[in-house]
Amino acid sequence: MTKAITGSDIDAESLTREILSSGKYRNLGIPGATVLDLINQAALQTDDLKTVRKLVKQKMHNLVAPYLGDADYLQAQNSLNIAYGTNSPQEVRKVCLQILASHASTRERIPILSEFYSAIFEETGNPQSILDLACGLNPFSIPWMPASREIRYHAYDIIEPRIRLINHFLHLNGMPQLAETRDILVQPPTVKADVAFFFKEAHRFEQRQKGSTGTFLQSIQSKVILVSLPTINLAGSHSKLDQHRRLVYDSIGNFPWSVKEILFENEIVFCIRKGE
Numbered sequence: 001m002t003k004a005i006t007g008s009d010i011d012a013e014s015l016t017r018e019i020l021s022s023g024k025y026r027n028l029g030i031p032g033a034t035v036l037d038l039i040n041q042a043a044l045q046t047d048d049l050k051t052v053r054k055l056v057k058q059k060m061h062n063l064v065a066p067y068l069g070d071a072d073y074l075q076a077q078n079s080l081n082i083a084y085g086t087n088s089p090q091e092v093r094k095v096c097l098q099i100l101a102s103h104a105s106t107r108e109r110i111p112i113l114s115e116f117y118s119a120i121f122e123e124t125g126n127p128q129s130i131l132d133l134a135c136g137l138n139p140f141s142i143p144w145m146p147a148s149r150e151i152r153y154h155a156y157d158i159i160e161p162r163i164r165l166i167n168h169f170l171h172l173n174g175m176p177q178l179a180e181t182r183d184i185l186v187q188p189p190t191v192k193a194d195v196a197f198f199f200k201e202a203h204r205f206e207q208r209q210k211g212s213t214g215t216f217l218q219s220i221q222s223k224v225i226l227v228s229l230p231t232i233n234l235a236g237s238h239s240k241l242d243q244h245r246r247l248v249y250d251s252i253g254n255f256p257w258s259v260k261e262i263l264f265e266n267e268i269v270f271c272i273r274k275g276e
Contacts, residue, residue, distance in 0.1 A: 069107075153170060231244070231268050258275070
């Protein structure tokens, strides 16, 4: 890890340790590379340590997004153990729904869960491998995916306890434990897959680093990328559809890729095909 930013008196390593050891983040296992990237971005705007610290903390709050909710990881693990012990797919789905409901992003999708995956896999076919990029709690949707146990499911998130729970779930489901704590903006995965999910994250990428989405999507080793974005704001008070369409098409406009839209009530999916 870089100790100081070139041309600045800011000690990036010390500031990274300070932020990650704070009560807000010390138990989340967030990669140091994430904080260092935020420090470097802030240092492009100012070399004042106090201002850099403030900017980084603001970005961290938006990145971790505690206001969206989260699972109780220990309780969720215990509930999954009990559900799988019953050998009842219905009990497993019940617990997965409880986990999905604990975060706003996946909670919004629950009413259309079966319809959602039926529609997107009708478009892509049944993949043998998936990248779930900035996955959040979406892997707990696996029971609604066709031939789920045959899928090599690579999931990436910056919250380490979340990744541990996902790997435990994959293990219980008889699947390889391929979830990984990784900041995909700083270190895009190099694994090749049939399909990549990038659900409800592109707008947050742009808030973190404007103009980053297109380059990121280009780096992903999948010929089919499913980018989804909400069609309304979190409060449900106004439409975001036109704004989010512009975000996607502006991001990929320089690439010779085809796009098909799949529109749901609260979410739009852009099925992007990179071609050969």
